[in-house]
Amino acid sequence: MKKSTLTAAAALAFGFLAAEKAHSAPCLLITLTGVQGGPSTFNGQAGAGTLVQYGEDGNNCRDVSLQFDTGRGTTQRLFQAKTPVGRLNAIFFTHMHSDHSEGLADILQLRWHFNSAGPKVDIVCSEDAKVTGPLTYTISCRNFAAHIGDALIASGEISQRRRENQKRLEGGPSDLTNVMAFEPKDEPSVVWSSGDVKVSAIRSAHIAGHASYRVDTPAGSVVIGGDAGNDTRKPPRETSTSAQVELLAKDVDVIVHSVIHPVMGPGKGTGFPPPIYYRQSDASDLGAMAKRAGAKHLMLTHLIPPVGAPNQGPPYPLPDGPLTEDDYRDAVSSSGFSGNVVVGSDLATLRLPGQ
Numbered sequence: 064m065k066k067s068t069l070t071a072a073a074a075l076a077f078g079f080l081a082a083e084k085a086h087s088a089p090c091l092l093i094t095l096t097g098v099q100g101g102p103s104t105f106n107g108q109a110g111a112g113t114l115v116q117y118g119e120d121g122n123n124c125r126d127v128s129l130q131f132d133t134g135r136g137t138t139q140r141l142f143q144a145k146t147p148v149g150r151l152n153a154i155f156f157t158h159m160h161s162d163h164s165e166g167l168a169d170i171l172q173l174r175w176h177f178n179s180a181g182p183k184v185d186i187v188c189s190e191d192a193k194v195t196g197p198l199t200y201t202i203s204c205r206n207f208a209a210h211i212g213d214a215l216i217a218s219g220e221i222s223q224r225r226r227e228n229q230k231r232l233e234g235g236p237s238d239l240t241n242v243m244a245f246e247p248k249d250e251p252s253v254v255w256s257s258g259d260v261k262v263s264a265i266r267s268a269h270i271a272g273h274a275s276y277r278v279d280t281p282a283g284s285v286v287i288g289g290d291a292g293n294d295t296r297k298p299p300r301e302t303s304t305s306a307q308v309e310l311l312a313k314d315v316d317v318i319v320h321s322v323i324h325p326v327m328g329p330g331k332g333t334g335f336p337p338p339i340y341y342r343q344s345d346a347s348d349l350g351a352m353a354k355r356a357g358a359k360h361l362m363l364t365h366l367i368p369p370v371g372a373p374n375q376g377p378p379y380p381l382p383d384g385p386l387t388e389d390d391y392r393d394a395v396s397s398s399g400f401s402g403n404v405v406v407g408s409d410l411a412t413l414r415l416p417g418q
């Protein structure tokens with residue numbers, strides 16, 4: 064009787080341990096916070112952005128929350144994804160185009176308004192990139208972050224709100240940023256880490272200072288390609304995709320990448336400017352790259368044109384009418400990629416490991 068009781072107790076204890084282990088299994092959650100392609104608008108879609116979260120099943124993968132790009136409407140999508148802006152550990156920028164960055168002001172203003180005591184949020188991006196020529200300029204994430212609240216300071220709002228609550232920081236939203244700028248290279252290098260989460264970056268072509276990222280965790284890995292394209296800016300070339308992103312994506316679980324459909328190409332009747340078309344990665348070439356890299360999942364975002372849109376922005380109508388999700392999937396599958404394809408919509412998610 065005593066032996067039987069001990070055996071039952073041991074079995075019960077083992078069951079509790081097994082349940083606890085399952086409850087604490089690591090997980091990775093990838094959420095598209097916005098899929099609009101370019102600065103135009105369509106059907107309320109948010110601007111480009113991807114939320115990557117790592118944790119355990121017990122907390123729904125929310126120990127670490129990383130936001131890659133912050134297009135318009137990111138704050139609203141983060142709320143819908145049950146991730147208040149104050150819970151972001153770091154924000155990463157692929158490049159300084161407004162459709163990837165204009166949501167930062169909203170994020171930082173909210174943190175300043177409700178969380179002025181901190182902590183600061185890491186802003187991870189490329190070092191300043193100077194472009195010379197007929198029009199010389201500098202692409203600067205540092206300047207963007209430093210001056211993110213200038214309009215609110217100039218309007219008097221920061222002072223007015225500090226009068227209501229003097230615990231709010233005098234310098235406004237920029238006082239809550241910790242810019243971690245790096246020099247993008249042609250080989251992956253670690254640019255941010257926390258516990259089991261490691262983020263690497265690599266140089267990629269689009270505009271000066273463009274970078275692509277890879278997140279590695281015990282639950283899986285994901286590459287954020289941004290708007291990367293091939294270093295050779297137009298045909299003849301073997302592919303429209305980036306060799307650097309392909310290197311970064313070797314044996315990755317998930318690739319998240321902006322996409323342009325071949326229907327927007329020269330001679331297809333849309334009038335879309337060839338230089339802009341050629342600096343994007345097209346759907347067929349992305350499928351081929353994902354296949355070569357050994358990726359299991361391909362998430363298409365920043366869709367040009369949007370699914371269901373009669374045109375790409377006001378100037379570029381589609382002669383044969385709007386595209387469907389199947390049009391994008393067919394373009395990817397024509398490359399021979401047999402993995403999972405997610406044609407992005409706002410708040411589309413992918414969880415690793417799958418449930």
